[in-house]
Amino acid sequence: MANVSSSNGLEKRPKLRFPGFDEPWQSTLLSSVFAKNTKKNTDGQITNVICNSAKQGLIPQREYFDKDIANSDNTSGYYIIEENDFVYNPRKSSDAPYGPISSYKYPDAGIVSPLYLCFRAKEKINPSFFEWYFRSSAWHRYVYMSGDSGARHDRVSIKDDVFFAMPISIPSAREQEHIASFLDMIDQRIDKQRALVDNLKKYKRGLLMYYFSEDNTRRWTNYLISQIGKVITGSTPPTNDRSNYDGNLLFCSPGDVGEQKYISSTEKRVSAKGFALGRPLPPKSIIVTCIGLIGKLGIAKTEMITNQQINALVVSEGFDYEFVYYAFENFFPEYRGKVSMQTLPILSKSEFEKLTIKIPDLDVQHKISSHLAAMDKRIEHTQQKLSVLCKQRKAFLQQLFI
Secondary structure, three states: OOOOOOOOOOEEEEEEEEOOOOOOOOEEHHHHHEEOOOOOOOOOOOOOEEEEEEEOEEEEEHHHHHOOOOOOHHOOEEEEOOOOOOOOOOEOOOOOOOOOOEEEEOOOEEEOOOOOEEEEOOOOHHHHHHHHHHOOOHHHHHHHHHHHOOOOOEOOOOOHHHHHEEEEOOOOOOHHHHHHHHHHHHHHHHHHHHHHHHHHHHHHHHHHHHHHHHHOOOOOEEHHHHHEEEEEEEOOOOOOOOHHHOOOEEEEHHOOOOOOOOEEEOOEOEEEEEEEEOOEEEOOOOOOOOOEEOEEEEEEEEOEEOOOOEEEEEEEOOHHHHHHHHHHHHHHHEEEEEEEOOOOOOHHHHHHHHHHEEEOOOHHHHHHHHHHHHHHHHHHHHHHOOOOOOOOHHHHHHHHHH
16 A cells, blocks of 8 residues: 545545555545435334444344334334445444444345435445445545534434535545455454454453352452451542642542553542542552442552542452452452442442452462463453554544545
């Protein structure tokens, strides 16, 4: 591939192209390639309701929700779609800021909500190329400039005729094939990497179940959390004194917990002045969310302050802090299930201190935590590769289309 000028003012070319392609792309309107599909399920014969997900594309409703949501008696107004039809869901999301446009890949006809806009090609096209085109941001500016003002903040509002008046640029059929095949291969690589991450996480869950099974823990000793270390509940600094927010300490809230094992970087910085804590948490403290979604976990990599929605355990000598973290990782899913029916589940400091976990001798703690930590590192490394691949795909989408 080579970088080229995107346009000379008259001819349109993408920033990145495959060798051997230099001719300008053809400018046309969406309406010259696609027509609106308005065929409805008036007789109710088709019951295969399809959802348009920003992440998963067009998939049967029963796969997306694990059950049928639409009532078969009220689908007469749904649109019928067939293989290689396109569907626009104007609902915005972080993955699709102007709503997802996806192609239907199933051989059996389906039906979609009348809230969606359905369209199909007027003649033979490369559906994979156009699916990638709509996964790019090449069409976003037009929708932004042409959409109706005053629309709901969570939904794009654009009239159908305005949508089909969208200008698009299309390369030759041969270049379309190159672009689509290249991006399809990247997608397949991403799918394999994501599957590897998922399988490693499943394997780790299996290890947790094995290590903390009743057969393995029956000879371990029961400890109250208060016997393992000091529990500290955080607090939020008063906002009426801005000097509380001019320090260099990390301020950890529940939103910072759960993605990474070690919490080392948040954008929030505060001072210890005025805190009920008296002093920041030391490194290696175990962070546990205690309001709402109880039991999201992390380990403080540096000194930090937490808010009142977090209980932190400063682990005493004689206990392996990483082992305690993994013991919590095994313990809290079941605990969450017991309190999930509460309106707002809360794990107070006193209740947290009274919880019990089983702990073996220190050398066994080290062996178990070392094995699980090695698995965590492998998962993290695999996730980093996945993140790089996704960023590369995003970059290609920005440069391969105009």
